[in-house]
Amino acid sequence: MIPETLAPLFVVLQENVAAAPAIPEGDFQLGMAALAVGLAAFGAGYAERGIGAAAVGAVAEDDDMFGRGLILTVIPETLVILALVVVFLTL
Amino acid sequence: MSAQYGGPAGEASNYEYVTARVSARRASLFDEDDYRKLVRMGTGEIARFMEETEYGREMNALGARYSGVDLIEYALNRNLAKHFNDLLRWATGEAYDYIARYLRKFDAWNVKTALRGIYSEAGADAIRSDYIRAGEFDDDLLEQLAVADSVEAAIETLEQTIFADALREAYDDYEETNLLVPLENAVDRVFFEDIDEGLPSRVQADRATELYIEFITAEIDFSNVRNALRLARSGADMDPAAYFIDGGRLFDAEELRQLVGNRDQLVEHIRESIYGDDLAEALTELEESDDIVRFENVLDAALLAFADRLANRYPPSVCSVLSYILAKEREVDNIRAIARGREADLAPEEIETELVML
Structure with a gap:
């Protein structure tokens, strides 16, 4: 779902590059890197939505689940960290 | 409480939340050891x-x-x-x-409870305490059902519910056989x-x-x-x-x-x-x-x-x-x-x- 909605954006970005260097080369790379982190963060957020809801449910039934629920909820954050790693390595 | 159809329109389901809570409660039900005790x-x-x-x-x-x-x-x-x-x-x-x-299901249960209670003349108190108030019927309706003095009156009380038509049809049968x-x-x-x-x-x-x-x-x-x-x-x-x-x-x-x-x-x-x-x-x-x-x-x-x-x-x-x-x-x-x-x-x-x- 997400790739389809974003596809036109890439096309526009590519066309811009091909037609006229409206954005200087370096800025473009920076922009794509920002987009990569943003998309990763979006994915993490989407994943956390379900886990967080379930974790709150579990905590509501049993307080001891708080620690485990918190850890499970933030596990998708690794997606963002990985994206940051990739960005730092490539820039 | 009342359960109405549809719920808030277009709202997303929160299965994750409900499932987590329900699973916790499911796990805390009595197990075989408890029954054995x-x-x-x-x-x-x-x-x-x-x-x-x-x-x-x-x-x-x-x-x-x-x-x-x-x-x-x-x-x-x-x-x-x-x-x-x-x-x-x-x-x-x-x-x-x-x-x-x-x-x-519990509306059906409550209707049956009321009908049985009236049929066996168990009294409004007995009916009231046998209700399981988990369905769509509100307390007023259940109360009216409990104090109804005949099966016919009880069916009339249910006029506004989904059970009305079927009960009216079945009523002739009931009068014939005198069975619930x-x-x-x-x-x-x-x-x-x-x-x-x-x-x-x-x-x-x-x-x-x-x-x-x-x-x-x-x-x-x-x-x-x-x-x-x-x-x-x-x-x-x-x-x-x-x-x-x-x-x-x-x-x-x-x-x-x-x-x-x-x-x-x-x-x-x-x-x-x-x-x-x-x-x-x-x-x-x-x-x-x-x-x-x-x-x-x-x-x-x-x-x-x-x-x-x-x-x-x-x-x-x-x-x-x-x-x-x-x-x-x-x-x-x-x-x-x-x-x-x-x-x-x-x-x-x-x-x-x-x-x-x-």
């Missing part, structure tokens, strides 16, 4: 045991008014209603809709006919809806099996089609009519159906012992196992809620059976055969 207790001990479990609040609230087995029974009913109202409180969107539809059976059947049929009303067909449904339909179909089929076997056993000269609930896929009305006459064929038919594997144990039990109560218990256990399997295969769906509802009902039935059994001084082994256990 309970069947060896006297009624007083059972009451004390329950005070220390999650029935404590209800036991304390009702303790001043009732005692002994009645206290246990009313506490069970009230606890059941509390938990099922909780389900509706948590759920949103589609999930709410499905749960509300399924909980109409036609009315009770009408109520059951309305419930099962209403439950899949307006749902997309199996082919178009998304996964959650499909599982819901599958579960309901299984429940209808199992009810039909139960009715068919009861009829086959009693040998009564009644038209099986009158007891047939539409919507199952195990047999249609015509098949049922033929099969009721011949029990071996009926058992064979079930064995070859898609439920064959699930019910194999129950059917063998039936053939060996010819004990229909035992068979019905195994049938209940099979339905519960079926719901659990659906819930397991597709966790974020309404199935885990349905399996919890079933499991909770079983627990309440079991505790009630134990308490009543102990009151009647049955041996622990005898009571154990009456329990539904997985």
Whole structure:
């Protein structure tokens, strides 16, 4: 779902590059890197939505689940960290 | 509380939240060890045991008014209603809709309770305390039902509900035979006919809806099996089609009519159906012992196992809620059976055969 909605954006970005260097080369790379982190963060957020809801449910039934629920909820954050790693390595 | 159809339109379902809470509650239900302890207790001990479990609040609230087995029974009913109202409180969107539809079971139960109470002249108080307030009916309506002085008046009270038409039709039958059976059947049929009303067909449904339909179909089929076997056993000269609930896929009305006459064929038919594997144990039990109560218990256990399997295969769906509802009902039935059994001084082994256990 997400790739389809974003596809036109890439096309526009590519066309811009091909037609006229409206954005200087370096800025473009920076922009794509920002987009990569943003998309990763979006994915993490989407994943956390379900886990967080379930974790709150579990905590509501049993307080001891708080620690485990918190850890499970933030596990998708690794997606963002990985994206940051990739960005730092490539820039 | 009231359960209305539809829920807030367009709102997304929160299956994750509901499933997590429901799973936690499912896990804290009594297990076999608890039952084994309970069947060896006297009624007083059972009451004390329950005070220390999650029935404590209800036991304390009702303790001043009732005692002994009645206290246990009313506490069970009230606890059941509390938990099922909780389900509706948590759920949103589609999930709410499905749960509300399924909980109409208790509207059917309340209507039947009221009719039986009026029929046997048990008095408004007895009816009131036997209600399970988990359905759509509000307290006013239930109160009016309880104080109705004849079956006819009770049916008139239900004018605004989905049960009205069916009950009015069945009323002539009731007047003729002076038996409640036609009315009770009408109520059951309305419930099962209403439950899949307006749902997309199996082919178009998304996964959650499909599982819901599958579960309901299984429940209808199992009810039909139960009715068919009861009829086959009693040998009564009644038209099986009158007891047939539409919507199952195990047999249609015509098949049922033929099969009721011949029990071996009926058992064979079930064995070859898609439920064959699930019910194999129950059917063998039936053939060996010819004990229909035992068979019905195994049938209940099979339905519960079926719901659990659906819930397991597709966790974020309404199935885990349905399996919890079933499991909770079983627990309440079991505790009630134990308490009543102990009151009647049955041996622990005898009571154990009456329990539904997985």
